[in-house]
Amino acid sequence: MAAPAALHAARRAVAESLAEGELNLVGCSGGADSLALAAAAAWHHRKDAGPHRNTRVGAVVVDHHLHPRSVEISGQAVRQLKALGLEPVRIVPAAVDQQSTQGPEAAARTGRYAAFRSAMKELGAVRLLTAHTKDDQAEQVLLGLARGSGTRSLAGIPAVRGPYRRPLLGLSRAETEEICLHHGLSWWTDPANSDPRYLRSRLRTEIMPHLQERLSPTIKDALARTASIAAEDAAYLEEQAKEIFPTLLEDPDPSGALRLRLTGLRAQPPAIRRRIVALAAVAAGAPAPSFERIQAVDRLVDGGRSRGPVQLEGELAVYRGARGTSEYGKLILIPPSPG
Structure with missing residues (x-):
């Protein structure tokens, strides 16, 4: 039986990864x-696989111990x-925190x-x-839309x-099944994938089929294309923010506090400004802040009546320097005191 076109596409994508x-x-x-990914990767593992003959490919089977x-x-x-x-x-076993506030999927x-x-x-894998x-x-794009999130x-x-590396983003789930059938592989279908208790499962089994029927049969292709365009845009904006961020920083503070010059920060377009605030929060030792928290800081930058503080994740406090003090004209990010 001739190999399906999807298998050749998977092999090419894996070669680049x-x-x-x-x-x-x-x-x-x-x-x-x-399993389809493993089949495509195994082709490169064999000694007669051309330019990747010195490349080794192994596998890790993760057992979450969530199914009997x-x-x-x-x-x-x-x-x-x-x-x-x-x-x-x-x-390899995967420990899953059943009490996590992230939710079971996360x-x-x-x-x-x-x-x-x-x-x-x-x-020793790289x-x-x-x-x-x-x-x-x-x-994933639909979930991002549902959350009202940004470009990233x-x-x-x-x-x-x-x-x-995720080399199969250009292949559909149906195409991976074609590859498995070609290789005589038997796959397992996780019942959680169709469990309506989980948002992604409802999206997969109810919402996406409805969109395909009532909106466009090629909606998955359109959403994947949107992701590709948004990824390029986000990468460019993030690179711009990384270049500008150090030019706005005051000299380092021994306490770990960071100070950004407000005049330069206000001069940036909102898309860059929000990313600079996120970079500053991470540089001050906090996790990447949520969009809502960044918006709250942005209101300080804009010069609203409140000078803060705005509390970010990691107990990071952000406020705007008061008029008549040495902190005036600065956005100050203060990490929690040690101990």
Whole structure:
């Protein structure tokens, strides 16, 4: 049987994601997406695979222990990954904080990436590939729209972030199933993917099909294209903000406080100004602030009646210097006192 076009596309995309001459890992859940990714990556692992002949590809099967058959499912995935020729193949547990305020999906993701980092360190891998598809990307853009978030959120799932690569963002979920069928791979479908308790599941099984029927049959392609455009725009704006940010900083304060010159900050377009505020918050030791908190700081910058403070994540306080003091004309970010 001739290989489907999707398999050739997956192999090309994976080729651009691999670190040549190094160990790369595929993150695998046993689902169709990750098994298809493993099949495409295995082609590059074999000695006769052309320019990537010195590249090694292994796999990590993450077991969240959230399903009663998780041991069986992980074992089946391992057997198929080894049959594809991947080496090494490991099962790694992912700790999921059931009491997390992030919600179950976010908690599982946090545990999964912690397991990825641990496996990469243990095995000496420099890169890890995950199997997010065009469907995942379209869903992520819709979630960003639902939250009313900015350009970075609409950019969806990044193709590259640190050591992680997502080469299948151009393929649909149906195409990954075609690849699995071609290779005779049996995949597992997580029942949580259709559980209406989870927002992403409702979006996948109810909202997206409705949009395809009533709005456009190519809505997933349009949303994925939106993500690509937004990612380029966001990257440019962030680069501009990084260049301008240090020019607005006062000399460092031994206490860890940061001071930005308000005249220069006010001169920036809102899109750049908000990003500079976020950079300043991170530089002061706080997590990246939410859009709502950045807006609150922006009102201080604009010169509203209140001088603050505005409280950001990480107990970071932001206020505007008072008239008649040495702090006048500055935006001050004060981290919490040690101890």
